[in-house]
Amino acid sequence: MTGATTDLRQDLHRAGYYPELVSDVLDVAIADEVVMAHLVHPETTFDANEVRRHVTVLVLTPTRLVVAHVDDHPADS
Numbered sequence: 001m002t003g004a005t006t007d008l009r010q011d012l013h014r015a016g017y018y019p020e021l022v023s024d025v026l027d028v029a030i031a032d033e034v035v036m037a038h039l040v041h042p043e044t045t046f047d048a049n050e051v052r053r054h055v056t057v058l059v060l061t062p063t064r065l066v067v068a069h070v071d072d073h074p075a076d077s
Contacts, residue, residue, distance in 0.1 A: 004035040008059065015042035017055040022070055026059060029068070033061035 008026070012019040037060040045052045054071040 004038065008035055008038045008040070008057075011038065011040040012055075012057070015040050015055050017042055017053050018070060022055060022057060022068060025068055026057065026066065029066045030059060030061060033063065036060045036062060 009019075009023055012023050039056075039058040041056045041058075043054045043056070045054070052071060052073055054069065054073075057066075057068045059066040059068075
């Protein structure tokens, strides 16, 4: 595990929104590529009577930009 991958995992845990799930999904998407850079953006939004949490993760590898977004809003019907 490289330093950048370790930093990514630490940032996912710091964001606190299903860090193991997001990490597992990213592991599959990244495969064996090296993580060159990443951004973990947690966001909480407030509606009338609801609090919604989101996390968006960008991961740059030598060949791809991987984008993952997780939220607790139900899918559109």
